[in-house]
Amino acid sequence: MIKRNPTREVKIGAIAIGNGNPIAVQSMCATPTRDIDSTLNQLKLLEKAGADVIRIAADNKKDAQALIQIRQETDAVLSVDLQENYRLAEIIAPHVEKIRYNPGHLYHHQRSKPWQDKVSYLAEIAVKHDCAMRVGVNAGSVDPDQLAKYPKEDSISPMIDSALAHTEWLDQIGFTRYCVSLKDSDPEKTISAYLRFAEQRPEIPLHVGVTEAGMPPEGIEKTRIAFEQIIGKGIGDTVRVSLTLPHAEKHLEIDAGRQILKDISEGRVRTVVHFHRDKLNLISCPSCSRVENEAFIDLARKVKDRTKHAEDHAITIAVMGCRVNGPGETDDADLGLWCGPNYVNLKRHGEKVGAFTYDEILDRLDRELESMIN
Numbered sequence: 102m103i104k105r106n107p108t109r110e111v112k113i114g115a116i117a118i119g120n121g122n123p124i125a126v127q128s129m130c131a132t133p134t135r136d137i138d139s140t141l142n143q144l145k146l147l148e149k150a151g152a153d154v155i156r157i158a159a160d161n162k163k164d165a166q167a168l169i170q171i172r173q174e175t176d177a178v179l180s181v182d183l184q185e186n187y188r189l190a191e192i193i194a195p196h197v198e199k200i201r202y203n204p205g206h207l208y209h210h211q212r213s214k215p216w217q218d219k220v221s222y223l224a225e226i227a228v229k230h231d232c233a234m235r236v237g238v239n240a241g242s243v244d245p246d247q248l249a250k251y252p253k254e255d256s257i258s259p260m261i262d263s264a265l266a267h268t269e270w271l272d273q274i275g276f277t278r279y280c281v282s283l284k285d286s287d288p289e290k291t292i293s294a295y296l297r298f299a300e301q302r303p304e305i306p307l308h309v310g311v312t313e314a315g316m317p318p319e320g321i322e323k324t325r326i327a328f329e330q331i332i333g334k335g336i337g338d339t340v341r342v343s344l345t346l347p348h349a350e351k352h353l354e355i356d357a358g359r360q361i362l363k364d365i366s367e368g369r370v371r372t373v374v375h376f377h378r379d380k381l382n383l384i385s386c387p388s389c390s391r392v393e394n395e396a397f398i399d400l401a402r403k404v405k406d407r408t409k410h411a412e413d414h415a416i417t418i419a420v421m422g423c424r425v426n427g428p429g430e431t432d433d434a435d436l437g438l439w440c441g442p443n444y445v446n447l448k449r450h451g452e453k454v455g456a457f458t459y460d461e462i463l464d465r466l467d468r469e470l471e472s473m474i475n
């Protein structure tokens with residue numbers, strides 16, 4: 102019942118998005134992909150909750166082989182999340198319905214090769230294996246050439262330019278079976294990114310989400326605020342609510358997505374967008390197969406508990422699950438934590454404070470927070 106902008110239809114296996122099709126609700130397995138049993142368990146959980154598309158990350162050949170085995174056990178519509186190693190696409194594409202690549206990540210592998218060649222290669226594979234694609238732009242890992250064009254305060258324009266450049270290239274080479282996402286952990290920035298992009302390319306289907314929204318209920322609220330302002334304007338063809346959750350509760354991402362869409366369609370919306378700018382803002386990633394120590398989820402919860410006393414201070418704390426995206430994703434936070442197998446790294450206003458054990462980190466965070474408040 103939500104009024105929708107006309108976008109082009111993109112088929113993803115058994116479903117289709119865009120062109121008035123129902124808004125698809127998706128989620129992602131957070132288990133290490135190479136752990137086939139755990140990933141299958143999570144996949145079944147998401148399937149049972151009614152996920153329209155389930156994303157699984159592949160970082161290396163072991164993950165790729167695991168994903169192929171996982172495919173044998175499910176008919177779910179699968180999307181592979183390609184990280185830096187984009188060439189894994191040729192191994193995985195025959196077994197999935199969608200390929201997600203991040204324009205910012207294409208730089209890390211085969212640096213001398215132009216990104217256009219890499220995108221053409223991915224498009225060729227997608228055509229050959231009947232896959233859709235997502236150009237997944239993420240605020241924490243934007244193409245460095247685009248970042249260099251704008252002052253640091255403007256984080257949205259580089260994201261939009263990156264999405265525009267990639268979509269223009271895809272169109273030019275004749276590949277139009279794709280959607281785009283432009284996610285930030287700040288709901289207001291997310292809103293701005295989607296509205297600006299949709300104004301320029303209204304025909305492109307959009308995957309809408311607030312990245313690293315954190316834990317429920319705040320993570321759901323941040324997402325709700327963004328969805329109301331984006332989807333409420335007719336923009337968006339598929340959604341994900343990115344929440345930090347224990348593996349057994351991952352299905353809550355689907356439940357939350359459906360509930361928010363239902364509320365929007367039935368008019369249960371707010372009118373205010375401002376997201377407590379004067380309050381403590383806790384960001385935490387939804388975790389994925391890159392997490393090397395599952396203590397991360399517990400840590401995120403403890404950070405939430407230990408920082409409650411600071412809720413009236415306009416401080417942003419980011420807790421990220423891995424060493425790969427963590428350093429970039431914590432750049433804009435006042436206090437940023439990212440997790441390795443044995444140590445948690447701590448950053449204050451973009452400067453590294455040090456690496457601390459999981460036992461030490463909370464006390465150290467307390468110290469930094471207190472001095473920041475003072």
Ligand code: SF4
Nearest residue numbers: 386388389422423426
């Ligand atoms: S920050 Fe790392 S662990 Fe968290 S979702 Fe992103 S890639 Fe996965």
